[in-house]
Each structure stands twice: as structure tokens, then as C-alpha cells.
Amino acid sequence: MRSERSKPPDRFTLHHPALGGDSSSFAADVRTGLLKRPKALPPKYFYDDLGSQLFEAICRLPEYYLTRAEGEILRDSADEIVCSIKGPVRIIELGSGSAEKTRFLIEAALHHQPELHYVPVDISDVSLERSSLELLHIYPGLRITAYAADYFSALRALGKERITEREGKRTIALFLGSNIGNFDPEESRSFLREVRSMLRPDDGLLVGADLKKAASVLVPAYNDALGVTAAFNRNLLVRINRELGGNFDVQKFEHRVIYNEEHGRIEAHLASLGAQTVTLRGLDLEIGFEPGETIHTENSYKFDLDQLSELARDTGFSLKRTWFDSARRFSFNLFTAAGLS
Numbered sequence: 001m002r003s004e005r006s007k008p009p010d011r012f013t014l015h016h017p018a019l020g021g022d023s024s025s026f027a028a029d030v031r032t033g034l035l036k037r038p039k040a041l042p043p044k045y046f047y048d049d050l051g052s053q054l055f056e057a058i059c060r061l062p063e064y065y066l067t068r069a070e071g072e073i074l075r076d077s078a079d080e081i082v083c084s085i086k087g088p089v090r091i092i093e094l095g096s097g098s099a100e101k102t103r104f105l106i107e108a109a110l111h112h113q114p115e116l117h118y119v120p121v122d123i124s125d126v127s128l129e130r131s132s133l134e135l136l137h138i139y140p141g142l143r144i145t146a147y148a149a150d151y152f153s154a155l156r157a158l159g160k161e162r163i164t165e166r167e168g169k170r171t172i173a174l175f176l177g178s179n180i181g182n183f184d185p186e187e188s189r190s191f192l193r194e195v196r197s198m199l200r201p202d203d204g205l206l207v208g209a210d211l212k213k214a215a216s217v218l219v220p221a222y223n224d225a226l227g228v229t230a231a232f233n234r235n236l237l238v239r240i241n242r243e244l245g246g247n248f249d250v251q252k253f254e255h256r257v258i259y260n261e262e263h264g265r266i267e268a269h270l271a272s273l274g275a276q277t278v279t280l281r282g283l284d285l286e287i288g289f290e291p292g293e294t295i296h297t298e299n300s301y302k303f304d305l306d307q308l309s310e311l312a313r314d315t316g317f318s319l320k321r322t323w324f325d326s327a328r329r330f331s332f333n334l335f336t337a338a339g340l341s
């Protein structure tokens with residue numbers, strides 16, 4: 001057993017597994033996306049330094065109910081959630097960010113076991129190090145093994161773990177914040193199958209998912225009065241200008257949001273406010289825009305319970321239990337790993 005007084009560095013390991021799970025690159029994806037009809041760019045590129053900070057600001061907006069609803073569920077139900085996987089447990093978090101909300105679950109686990117192994121995965125080693133050192137300072141019973149990598153590379157590295165590294169504990173994997181909503185149905189299925197392959201039967205995966213609701217609530221959450229989400233969207237063009245030698249005039253693109261009822265998703269677009277040509281020196285590329293032509297920059301899928309249990313079933317899990325906030329806007333879904341056939 002580790003001493004209560006062990007210093008954080010003894011309890012912290014940071015791995016940089018070889019990238020290769022996600023072979024795409026910004027330059028190649030921007031070229032492909034701007035040559036597509038209709039034009040489209042992957043939302044994962046929103047999150048440069050400024051984009052990550054703008055997203056944190058979004059989480060504080062009155063219209064963006066998701067973060068508050070998620071916080072409410074964690075405050076009220078963290079203990080029940082942790083207890084639904086028979087312990088002792090270790091916690092893996094996919095996309096840990098600042099890990100602020102995770103504290104509720106860490107604390108709940110530490111009520112039931114003297115020590116906890118927490119395994120955060122994030123693309124940014126800076127935020128991994130910052131958040132890990134903070135957590136280690138607060139919780140003497142915590143040990144952290146962090147993976148600075150994209151999800152797929154980290155999942156592969158975790159899948160190769162020797163059984164001893166699990167120390168006979170069940171795993172609760174976390175995929176919070178409705179990040180599942182930014183994948184298309186096929187992408188979410190391949191991602192969840194990959195998660196399933198590193199879990200053992202009876203391990204759990206907690207999936208945060210935003211629920212279907214009226215467009216009058218959804219659209220303002222993605223098109224706020226202050227224009228923070230508009231800045232978040234247009235920052236993608238600023239990033240292209242900086243990193244790929246582009247000359248997008250950001251003022252000439254408007255943030256547009258629709259709720260696509262048929263697909264059950266919020267869509268974000270950037271619409272050209274006139275005919276224009278943009279040059280990307282770094283890609284040796286010129287792109288023409290017609291008036292009103294759009295770049296589709298993000299989907300944010302909203303779910304109902306039938307879709308969530310189908311998603312679990314299709315990917316080797318079963319939906320064991322769902323928790324809601326008091327206004328039933330958001331859900332936490334415990335997927336348990338079914339035995340592999």
C-alpha cells in the first residue's frame with residue numbers, strides 16, 4: 001500500500017504512446033474538406049489554445065445548459081454511479097480536459113476504497129500535467145497514469161496492458177460532456193467498439209449524452225446572444241490562416257446553426273457573405289465561395305433512450321442504468337461490457 005505522504009511525482013506517470021490511431025492531419029483534412037461539395041471541416045480542429053478557452057467560456061453561458069445539467073447529475077449521483085460497478089475500481093477518462101467534474105467521481109470512489117488509480121487520456125499533455133498535479137495534491141490516495149494521445153492511440157496502448165496492471169480492479173471508463181454527440185453514428189460505433197475491446201466483462205463505460213428536445217432550447221445553446229459560439233466556430237478560419245497560410249476574411253463568414261430534426265442533430269455552419277476566393281498558401285490551394293455557400297463545421301447529435309440502448313447493444317455493451325438532471329435535459333448512461341462471444 002502506498003504511504004499517505006507519498007509526494008505527487010511518485011504517484012504520477014505520463015505516457016506519450018506512439019500516435020497512429022488517428023492518422024489524419026490538419027493540412028490534409030482541410031484540403032479534403034474544402035474540396036468537398038458541400039464543404040465541410042472536422043470539428044476536432046476547433047480545439048487549438050484559443051478554441052479550448054472559447055469552449056470553456058461556452059460552458060459558462062446561460063444558454064449552454066449541458067455543463068450545468070451534467071454537473072447537477074454528478075453532484076447528486078456520483079456515489080450511486082460509482083457503486084453500480086462492484087468495486088474496487090479504477091477510473092479511465094477519455095478526453096479528461098481540466099478533469100474538474102471528474103472530482104465528484106474520484107471522491108465518491110475514495111469513499112469506498114483507500115486508494116484509486118485514475119487514468120486520464122487527453123490530446124494535450126499540458127492540461128494533463130496541470131490537472132493531474134492538482135488532483136494529486138488534493139487526494140493523497142490517488143495515483144495517476146496519464147496518456148497524452150488521441151483516443152484511438154491511447155485505447156490501443158491500454159488494450160495491450162498486462163492483466164497485472166489492472167490490479168484485479170474493475171474499470172469504469174468515462175466519456176463525458178456529450179462528446180459522443182460530435183461523432184457521426186458510424187464513428188461513434190467504431191469508437192465504442194474500440195473502447196469495448198480494452199474492457200473486460202462487467203467493466204463499465206459512463207457516457208454523457210445530451211437528450212432530444214425542442215429546437216427553441218437547442219438552437220440558442222449553439223447560437224448564444226453574446227456570440228461566443230460564433231467566435232468558437234469562426235476561430236477555425238483563424239487557425240487555418242495561421243497554420244496553413246490562409247487569407248480567410250473572418251468577418252465575411254457568418255455562424256449559422258440549425259436543428260436538423262431528421263438526423264436529430266444540431267448543425268453548425270459558416271456561411272460566406274458574398275462571392276469570394278480564399279487562398280491557402282500552405283496548401284497551394286485557391287477556394288471559391290458563392291454567396292451563401294456554407295462550410296459544415298460541426299454536428300452535435302441529441303439522443304433518446306432507445307437510441308442509447310441500441311448504441312450500447314451494437315457495440316458489445318448493454319445499457320444498465322441512466323441518470324438525469326432534474327429538468328431531464330441531459331443523461332449519464334452506464335454501459336456495462338457484455339461478455340464477448
Ligand code: AVI
Nearest residue numbers: 058177178179181182229300
Ligand atoms: C464538445 N461538445 C460536446 C460540444 C457540443 O455541445 O457539441 C462542442 C460545442 N460546440 C458548440 N458549442 C459546444
